[in-house]
Amino acid sequence: MRGIDAPSHLWGGPARRNADTLPSMNRLLAVLAMTVAMGASAEEAGGLTWSAPAEWAAQPPRPMRAATYKVPAAKGDPEDAELAVFYFGQGQGGAVDANVKRWVAQFQKPDGKPLEDKDAKTKQEKVNGLPVTTVEVKGTYAGGGPMMGPSAPKPNFKLRGAIVEGPEGAIFYKLTGPEKTVNGAEKGFRKMVESVKPAAKK
Template sequence: MIALILLSVGAAGFNLGCKADEFADAPSVKAPPSDSKAGPLAPGQGLPPNHPPIGDAQSDRVGIPSAGSAAGAPDRDPANYGKSGPILWQAPSGWLAVAPGNEMRLGQYNVPGPDGEEPGELTIFYFGPGGGGGVDANLERWAAQLSGGEPAKRDTRTVNAMVVHTVDASGKFDAGMAMGGGAPKDNQRVLGAIAETSAGLYFFKLVGPIATLEQNEEAFEQFVASFRAGG
């Protein structure tokens, strides 16, 4: 009976690990350093040797912490976006804060476009100190998700004493496993920003039709310009 229960738990963990997410093709994601104080058992602790990991019940992928799981991470309540944590920000008035689409995301905004055009979507990710891969690897990965457009533009700036890296790319968007593995879309654009905070990297990625992002280009710049260190 015990063996059957363990097999069932292992199978459930395997199914969690098969779900697609935006960071499915990201560089290795490293969990935040463990606290020296004893705490709750980590997923998989206490299982027999070589037992399949059961994963974090709050995460969409085995072995990857859910967004905001690290100490000091901001509130995932849409009403509180940008109001707490290591980085603060002010979203443009036209952007609608909504609940994150999955546990990998720390935050999410719907970004309106011109009449008759699909809206864009800005997603926010945070995986703790050292998590989510490096700056260059992620900016290159985002740019590589688009093809057939102008060469991607990258920039590094200092915003309120915080280093921020940005990328601007357009073309046919094909994120592979990201966004649920949907079909590639023509005439898309990505505006991305990675902020270096005292608690690690924060990832901001706006994706949508070229017309929608063109209308929101100045708003995105104002959004990035609002970044500042929090508590």
């Protein structure tokens, strides 16, 4: 009578073949561990690639987003910040100026009045040959836009955004969260923006 290690077929093949797969599985696990240890995860959308900081946790896929990252809350802040990456396709997503205005309109002053364009800091620059518009705005965050539905106003929030105009359309990087947390993530945000570049041709 055979013992418990006797089955001749497991995972669709002989038991011996299953044992032979262990070295290759170990190599795969080693590669995965090394990838995590390298500290940054590369992403790609719209013909562009970027690398997010290691401490930003990649989140499960969400509709209309190329990627989402959770940015750990700074000490004393009530919640984490979030970096959302949007790509709508070539010729889609609207003009850069219109998107900047939309982001600014998501914030209010302490008295509840809407912010004006002058309340936001914007800058145009070139990163790896790509036109980039960066945005900085803070106040009471009133929501993520018409597609996100109503949300409770969140005081002392900040948005740090970047719109990168790539060959296949613009990619929108939107970091929002408590002001202290977003300020603490500034270095990582800049590194991520500076990492954006055209993807290698396949």
